[in-house]
Amino acid sequence: MSIVRSIPGRIRFEADSEQAALYCKDSLLAEFGDDFEEAEFYYSERSGRGLVLFEKDRQLTDKAIGVMAKALKTSLVSDLPECRSAALGDENACGLPALSNGAYEQDELENPFWIVAKKVFNFYTTRLLMPMALRPYWTAFSVAPLIFEGVRSLFQRKLNVAVLDAAAVGSALAMRDYGTAGTIHLLLDISETLEDWTREKSRKDLASLFAGDGKPAWVLRKGEEVQIALEDLVVGDLVVVRSGSRIPVDGVVADGTAMVNQASMTGEPLSVKCSVGKEVYAGTVVEEGKIVILSEGVGDQTRFAKIAQVIADSESMKADIHGQAVKLADKIVPFSFILSGIIFAITRNWMQAAAVLMADYSCAIKLSTPLAVRSAMLESAHCGALIKGGKYIEQLSQVDAIVLDKTGTLTRATPEVVDICPVNGYTREFILRNAACMEEHFPHPVADAIVRKADEEGLEHDERHAEVDYILAHGISTTLEGNRMILGSRHFIHEDEGVELAGAEDQIKRCTENGLSTLYMAVGNKLAGVIALEDPLRESAYRFIRRLENIGMKRIIMLTGDGEATARNVAAELDIDEYYAQVLPHEKTELVDRLREEGYVVAMVGDGINDSAALSHAHVGVSMKHGADIAQEACDVMLTSERLDSLIDAMSLSKMVMRRIKRNYRFIVGSNTLFIGLGIFGIITPAMLAFLHNSGTVMTCAYSMRPMLPEQ
Incomplete structure (x- = not known):
């Protein structure tokens, strides 16, 4: 059990049981309190790995690593008897959601309308059926956690939204307005439930875009179709997929033809024909036909698994406007108390003073902004652009x-060799054979084109040279029969390596006059030939x-x-x-x-x-889905399909969500200013004021969750 990797705000660890992971969580909460109250913990029983996401702070991360290392070293299953009987794989057995290798739980989330309806129904039914004498005690018991949270913040010398909420509820209790206290608590609970639902919905929807249905896979073993569990699939398996089934692996079609719906990866609604040699991806669906797939990526190595991990990591990459909203919400709190005190000093009326506390700006601002950002990230992923964090949405909009x-x-990133121009006595076959021998070491579209051309012409390119060296952005070099052989751009060959091109102008012109891309080969500091490639435009x-x-x-x-x-x-x-x-x-x-x-x-x-x-x-790095691993790691937005329009969709979404957030601000400030004014002048009661304020908060949250792009 140990820490695997850490960056500010994110720690990945290994633990031999879910109980040990929970012990880590408890240790962090005990040590840091509020600093880890909003942290998110995940653990996968299958992989034995967990993840902690929290505020991006280097000093806090270093301290957390020390606490976790100690907890992992000393934790024992016997220390946690409440978890002894936890079922293997039960994501809530010990209170930790599963961190899957790219597969989140696929249980359907309940419709948020029914969640809210049940909360409202239970609240009013309980009040109706409860004896009048017990209602004050029931209300006080219900709102006690909210008040304790505010008191704890005060003891920690924090004057934040929790304190304001506690003050609003406490004021209602002090005035014996138990209905208002209960209503405030109900509406706050609904707002937070909507935020939790949206976060979970975004994760599950992303999973449903790509993940399989959990059913066993069919593979060919010794010519026979055998059914095996998904976790038993390995690279090299021949996977059989029929009409109506999801593809469980990334790979290449080895046999058969099928119409595959790739909307989950490309955003295109129409299915595409996939036959021998065509790439297919986990999570896409065979609509018609039957194919046999040579698996190249399974489990953690599928494109879905990598995308899902990016989404999990992105939770710690909040939008700047999200952070600003949280800070603004907390900064407004003192002014609410000051205004309440001024009103009381002038009117000597507790009801009017409490009105300011009943309707504040901070709650709606703090809740609606992250909801809008998360919804935009989810919608962008559906359109084929995976945004790695909320902060990049703000930058994309600008x-x-x-x-x-x-x-x-x-x-298209699928270039083809269209001409080979030998010079200085070298032959066409020599150039192509040795270029393929050098290039086959590197997974690059140009290298693939040269190797493919050599294979098409039946040229064997057995290795007869020394080790091949890659020179970034220039070319490659090796040694053949004592002579240095280099292959690369004109700049590399002529300017860097000093190879003379005089005498080969006609051949070079033949290869370049039509605007083709060119590679130059030199042997022993002498030009051997030019390879012309064509890479068609998308x-x-x-x-x-x-x-x-x-x-x-x-x-x-x-x-x-x-x-x-x-x-x-x-x-x-x-x-x-x-x-x-x-x-x-x-x-x-x-x-x-x-x-x-x-x-x-x-x-x-x-x-x-x-x-x-x-x-x-x-400001924003964008990588294509076929990009090199380092490019995909360095980018902020990854296009999961070949659609360039996915980037336009992501930009449009970013601008729309920023407009939505600004509209939310205007609505929140305008409506709550009106409500506070009505309360101060006694036009509406504190109970009505609380109801209007919290109803407005719920409406703002619901509006933030609405899709932005029109249905295609």
Whole structure:
């Protein structure tokens, strides 16, 4: 049992039982109190791993690690008798929700309308059936936790929303207005229930987008179809999926043809035809046909598992406006007490003074903002853009300059070798065979194209060279029969390595005159040939650029490591005015930094290793689904489909949610100012004031949860 990994606000740990994990939770709460009251704890019995998410603070994290390490070392199952009989896999057996390897509980959540209706029904039914003499005691018992919470905050020298809520309820009790006290407690409970429901709904909906139905999978073993549990699937299994079934693995179709609904991954409502060689993903559904899939990703390694983990991690990445809302809510509290005191000093009327406490601004502000942000994150995920934290929603809404890496973003990332130009006595076969031998070591679209071309032509490329070295953003090098062999860009070959290109101008021109991308091969400091590749543009690329212009993007910049002719042709085809050719990784980062210094809010879209630095320097880094692992790690938004329009949807959602939050502010301030005024002048009673205020809070929360994009 130990700490596995930690960053500020997030600690992943290993524990041999759920009881030990709960012991960790209790230890943290006992040590830090309020600092961990809002923390979230998860534990997976199957993997033996847990996760703690809390306020992003380095010093607090370091202290928490020490407490957890001690708790993990000393915890014993016998210390927790209440958990001895916990059922294996029961996520609530010890009070800890499961942290699955990409699979959350799939039980249906109850409709929030019925949750609220039941609370209201139970509240008023209990009051109606309870003897009048017992109602004050029942009310006092019900609101006691709320009052204790406020008192505890006061002892900790905090004047926050909890204190204000306790004061409002306490004032009602002091005036013997037990109905008002109970109503305040009921409506506060409903507001918090809606927030909890939305958080859980977002997680479960994301899971339902991708997760299987829990049914066993069918696999081929020795030519026979065998049914096995999902957790027993391994890479290399041949998985059989028929009509109406979910695909349980990521992989490639090895046999058969089927129509697969990939809406959960791509956002596209129409099913696509998947035959031999086509990639398919866990969580998508076979609508018609039967396919056999060679599994390449199972369990934690499926795309869904990685996405689900990002969502789990994103809980600690609150939007700045979320944090501002919480701080603003707490800052308003003292003014509510001051105003209440002034009213009492003037009127000597407790009822009018209490009116200020009955209707405050802070509760609705604190609850509605995170609800709106979480709802937007969920809706964006449905549209194919996974936003890794609430704070990036705010930044996306302000983006006014976008930098696009050409290869893999505006192009399909499936280049093809269209020409090979040998020079200086080398043969076409020599160039292709040895280029494939070098490139097969690297999972990159260009490398795949060269290896694929060699395979198509039946060229065997057995290794006869030394170890291959990758030189970031330039090329690769090795040694063949004592001679250094290099393959890469013109800049790498000619300027960095000093290989002369004189005498090969005609062959180079033949490969570059049509704007094709080129790779140069040199052996022993002598040019051996040029490989020309074509990477077709995405069909949606032109529309994507126009949509960016339509939403008011001030700067649209295309970057590429290709030559000037290729960049110029692509820019002309897409009608992009600003582009840069032969760009190196540090130059991409410098461009992003320069745009930031000029006052732009910058989004960088890329998918390669050489894009990762620029992605992390941009206000918002965006990676494509096929991007390199480091690019997906460095990005803030990951497109889970090939739809470039998913990024537009995410930007639109971000702007809409910011407008919604501002509308919420205006409504909260306007309505509560009106309610307080009516209460001060005695036009409405404190009971009615509390009812109107808390009803407005519930309405604001419900409005924050509504979808924003129109149904497609």
